[in-house]
Amino acid sequence: MGRQDTFDGLSEFLAIAKRQSIRKAALDLEVTPGAISQALQRLERRLGAPLFHRTTRRISLTEAGETLLAKIAPAARLIETSLEETLQSSDEPSGTLKLIVERLALPHVIEPILPAFCEAWPNVKVDITVSNKHDDFIAGGYDAGILIGSYIAKEMIAVRLSPPFKWAVFGSPDYFRKYGRPRVPGDLAGHQCIRYRRPGKGDIYRWEFLEDGQSVSIEPIGPLTVNDGKLMQNLASQGLGLIYSSTFHASGKIADGQLEPVLLDYSPGSDGLFLYFTKTAQNLPKVRAFIDACSQLRRLLAA
Template sequence: MRGSEFAELQAFLAVAEQGSFVRAAEALQVSPSALSQTIKGLEARLDVRLFHRTTRRVGLSQAGERLLARLKPAVEEVEAAVADAAELGERPQGRLRLHAFRVGYQLYLAPLLARFAEAYPDIELDLTLDDQPVDMIEAGFDGAIRLGELLEQDMIAMPLGATLRHCVVASPAYVKRHGKPRTPSDLHRHRCINWRWPGQMHPYQWEFHRDGGWFRVAVHGPLIVNDLRAMLEAAINGVGIAFTVDAWAAPLIREGRLVTMLDEWCAPFDGFYFCYPRQRHHLAAMRTFIDFLKRNG
């Protein structure tokens, strides 16, 4: 492939991703007219129209969509290979964009950040903390911390820590006033703090285990939140009963700020993983980060 042909493909990717000749031209630091001529040259060489152009928008044709699906991962692989070769023999450097569920971040990443920054000062971690699952490749993330049940099949996944266990907790003051539920069905007579997945309309149903099977209970109470830390804080302040994981609540239980209940109905489940697309492993910074997690996990 000649250099001009590769430049045409890069121009195609820029327009497809930006959805605009003007924005793509700015990203490539060329004029919109020059970029338009480059795309016309590519379409002429392939003898197919790649974009539908109107005065308001630019959209991919069927041929353009097919080319984008095959071309984007191939170019990313080439760029990763070049970056990998350039970093050989040098200190790992660059930016890693990471997505993490808040609990996973607090349990497995937050305690390691200072050590990682000290050991690898030239690697910048760009963290997004969000409990909403995202399409990592579409959103441009290099890696993510997420629950095992939410792993995508085409991702490489590395377990972080052991399995987790559900945990039902309330403050000692709440228990003194209202007592403890003896079975999950008793929760309907208690004040429960609901948590809602970001982007979902209905609160998360609490999951329990009995006789080899899982079942869910929809609870009710005075508060619904979309932040797990806020849920625990509300439980500490006596608002009601909360449903969380034992590893996160353990310090508060040891301090006596929370007490557990329904322990015999709570079972272990698949915990958190660090996952990443296969091509991202070629980045020296990513390999360094993965090895660090393995050593310190």
Template sequence: MQRGELNDLLAFAAVARERSFTRAAAGLGMSPSALSHAMRALEARLGVRLLARTTRSVAPTEAGEQLFRSLAPALAKIEDGLAALAEWRETPAGTVRITTIAHAAQMVLEPKLPAFLLANPDVQVEVNIENGLTDIVADGFDAGIRFGETIEKDMIAVRVGPDLRTLVVGTPEYFKRHPKPRTPADLHRHACIGYRLKTAGGLLPWEFERGGREIKVRTRGPLVVNEMPLALAAVRAGAGLGYLLEHDVADDIASGRLVQVLDAWCPAFPGYHLYHPSRRQTPPALRALIDALKTG
């Protein structure tokens, strides 16, 4: 195989993973137009269309998906080899790609990541923020940060945040117009601000537990969002009840702007964990980042 052909295959894998010429080109250190030209040349040499292009997106064709799946194990072995070589360096170096959600980025990364970058100038961290669950292996990420209860069992998970609680809250003015719910079943008579999952498309159920009994309530109300800040704004305005993380409403509750209900039905659950695939060797840059983020 010619060296240029290997470079083109690596470039194709980047495009297939990123679903974007712009993002892939940035990671490869080349222009999007040059990358697009290289992909057309690769398709011409192979005699197969690998990428389906539109004005706004790019995605692998069926043949492209097959090629990407066949390349993935080889690329993983190359990455493991480079990681093993990096063990000989005195300081961590390289790129760490992380996927997470906006709230985790705020709670976990914002307080600690800047200091880590200053202490490790040879490490580059790329953070991809999205609210849907991501297959970190298939999408080429080194690690992810999610709630502990959502992580697959075959992943190595490290706690990077405390346990969390989701609370039901409303304004004092709202409760002047509506009686406080005594049980989760009472929520059917209330205006509840809903949250729609970006990936699955369904409404997030409000989950409760008491005495080992778990209940999921499908709420209804005047507003459905897929971003929590807007939900919190609606709750603060008295438009309905919210199902929100305690961290986000603690100051509102302390000041009396919001009132918590159904407290006994809202136990703590595992907070944020950084997770990554089980490998024989964890890249030094990732290991250093884990050490910086993990909680005692």
């Protein structure tokens, strides 16, 4: 019997875990679903444990599968990055740039810079995942992400993209004419608030303020609850209630006169939109090229 390949089935396992679908994993690896299934079965026999729960509608990791993924995903990413560094030994950016970006970054960052970036670097393919949940950054094999600074893991390198922005309460001029403006955070108890349910977490986002040097957290009260920031802004601009957002998120509605900020003096502090990446990834020419493109945009935003 020949020596067994230690890595046999691991690429297929990682692809299935990422896509949660054998069919989609097969498309990513450019093989047949049958080949993916056979490789997975060999790996499971070798390990003596099932790695996925399978039903006719979905596939999900077993406890053994989650343990294996946690152990090998960082190593797989390191191998992938090392290979790319070798392939990209020249200064010419190439390969696939995998990005995970929060939706806010689309109109403010991605859409403005992508046309020029693609024209400047035709050998770079860009793969963008739009999500506000970045917990699987390493396991997902992303090269860089764009997220609000306070949510970025401390071990990442972050580059500011936006000017600092403040968190505040926003309402439409019509709403304020009818119901008045809250003067202090405690006044919100007498107002209709539009609540935001955080995708992926399921909890209601609490409104945070700084009052007399103390942090104050308020759970908003109101008949409307949504899990989409754009919908939340649109409803507020129609006078249906107050929302909690940032001056950057609401900048378009503010400029159009559809929303006005209140309680700015109680803002818990400034934040910003950041590009982030690992120390290893920053040395890849494709990532460096994207960092440079984002830096040029940052200078325009600050002007």
